[in-house]
Amino acid sequence: xxxxxxxxxxxxxxxxxxxxxxxxxxxxxxxxxxxxxxxxxxxxxxxxxxxxxxxxxxxxxxxxxxxxxxxxxxxxxxxxxxxxxxxxxxxxxxxxxxxxxxxxxxxxxxxxxxxxxxxxxx
Amino acid sequence: xxxxxxxxxxxxxxxxxxxxxxxxxxxxxxxxxxxxxxxxxxxxxxxxxxxxxxxxxxxxxxxxxxxxxxxxxxxxxxxxxxxxxxxxxxxxxxxxxxxxxxxxxxxxxxxxxxxxxxxxxxxxxxxxxxxxxxxxxxxxxxxxxxxxxxxxxxxxxxxxxxxxxxxxxxxxxxxxxxxxxxxxxxxxxxxxxxxxxxxxxxxxxxxxxxxxxxxxxxxxxxxxxxxxxxxxxxxxxxxxxxxxxxxxxxxxxxxxxxxxxxxxxxxxxxxxxxxxxxxxxxxxxxxxxxxxxxxxxxxxxxxxxxxxxxxxxxxxxxxxxxx
Numbered sequence: 001x002x003x004x005x006x007x008x009x010x011x012x013x014x015x016x017x018x019x020x021x022x023x024x025x026x027x028x029x030x031x032x033x034x035x036x037x038x039x040x041x042x043x044x045x046x047x048x049x050x051x052x053x054x055x056x057x058x059x060x061x062x063x064x065x066x067x068x069x070x071x072x073x074x075x076x077x078x079x080x081x082x083x084x085x086x087x088x089x090x091x092x093x094x095x096x097x098x099x100x101x102x103x104x105x106x107x108x109x110x111x112x113x114x115x116x117x118x119x120x121x122x
Numbered sequence: 123x124x125x126x127x128x129x130x131x132x133x134x135x136x137x138x139x140x141x142x143x144x145x146x147x148x149x150x151x152x153x154x155x156x157x158x159x160x161x162x163x164x165x166x167x168x169x170x171x172x173x174x175x176x177x178x179x180x181x182x183x184x185x186x187x188x189x190x191x192x193x194x195x196x197x198x199x200x201x202x203x204x205x206x207x208x209x210x211x212x213x214x215x216x217x218x219x220x221x222x223x224x225x226x227x228x229x230x231x232x233x234x235x236x237x238x239x240x241x242x243x244x245x246x247x248x249x250x251x252x253x254x255x256x257x258x259x260x261x262x263x264x265x266x267x268x269x270x271x272x273x274x275x276x277x278x279x280x281x282x283x284x285x286x287x288x289x290x291x292x293x294x295x296x297x298x299x300x301x302x303x304x305x306x307x308x309x310x311x312x313x314x315x316x317x318x319x320x321x322x323x324x325x326x327x328x329x330x331x332x333x334x335x336x337x338x339x340x341x342x343x344x345x346x347x348x349x350x351x352x353x354x355x356x357x358x359x360x361x362x363x364x365x366x367x368x369x370x371x372x373x374x375x376x377x378x379x380x381x382x383x384x385x386x387x388x389x390x391x392x393x394x395x396x397x398x399x400x401x402x403x404x405x406x407x408x409x410x411x412x413x414x415x416x417x418x419x420x421x422x423x424x425x426x427x428x429x430x431x432x433x434x435x436x437x438x439x440x441x442x443x444x445x
Contacts, residue, residue: 026422040434044432
């Protein structure tokens with residue numbers, strides 16, 4: 001059986017997606033304020049982990065990590081479902097821009113969607 | 123099986139064990155997180171022996187070159203002596219030369235202590251022995267120089283910088299820790315274009331990195347930008363001019379935010395000026411040094427102009443408030 005991670009092209013696809021995805025997110029004034037004042041290189045590493053996870057690759061992030069990592073953004077900066085939707089849209093456009101097919105995009109977005117409750121501390 | 127030495131004690135490691143597992147089994151707890159090579163919390167350094175390639179996957183070039191590796195991913199193939207990531211030795215050096223480079227920047231050259239090795243662009247922490255006050259300064263010298271060179275910006279009421287600029291005397295001894303930092307040139311991709319941009323004494327590490335890259339045989343274009351609030355803040359103009367004259371791949375450009383401009387200088391904000399001059403930055407390897415807000419601005423602007431985040435190396439200077 002082929003896993004999602006294999007189908008999408010593994011680590012090479014994460015590497016290809018990371019810059020365009022991060023550019024889209026930082027360039028979106030609706031969500032960019034959540035990334036201000038953070039170390040961009042460290043943030044890019046976090047994006048890598050996020051993309052690896054969404055692509056179905058090996059990771060060790062638990063729901064609890066997701067919850068802890070975003071808690072201050074939710075309760076102090078007002079991170080909400082609309083912001084989450086923006087990130088998913090950027091994920092979708094990034095993959096489309098790299099020529100990933102609709103079926104695979106839907107699978108990736110579904111994995112990312114599954115973190116919503118943890119990220120938003122619901 | 124290869125042994126692991128940490129803080130003077132040697133531990134055995136079984137065939138299927140990682141460094142992290144082995145040390146944990148012996149009751150030595152390293153910082154750790156995901157245990158799968160993602161979070162980099164267990165990053166340590168091999169000070170003797172070579173870590174396996176798999177344990178360095180995902181680390182950036184400069185860290186690999188310094189033998190950093192992830193303890194959770196390392197099944198050692200040979201005996202390793204390891205140290206925590208931030209461990210550095212203390213050295214003692216003599217002041218061999220002091221001179222002002224402009225109204226507020228002093229150059230200090232130190233004798234090079236035996237056994238001290240570094241990469242051009244790294245920094246050291248100078249120490250005032252009387253009260254153990256310490257501050258970081260980037261090295262402007264390169265490995266083949268027989269001295270260490272730092273550029274000290276005199277901060278109004280700054281305790282360390284005023285002491286270094288005004289009180290420290292030639293022939294006096296001074297201690298330091300180091301080297302630290304990962305903003306340096308790594309060999310490979312000799313044809314890749316390089317962009318070096320910095321403000322104020324951010325020129326110090328960039329001057330070292332440029333000379334280091336040239337010495338390593340870098341053939342691709344090297345674009346160096348020295349930015350300052352006003353023309354008075356620039357220095358080393360003739361040194362840069364000479365270096366560029368000797369090495370055709372190097373171009374040096376000053377950038378001044380406001381006021382009078384030297385001939386050939388760009389005006390305005392450095393991030394915009396660089397992008398206007400160079401255009402698309404895709405494929406560039408980028409080194410940024412100097413005041414933190416400007417470094418962060420350039421990092422962002424150059425990333426948007428096409429540079430890959432993986433290829434941007436930044437050393438943002440933190441200025442400690444006076445007091």
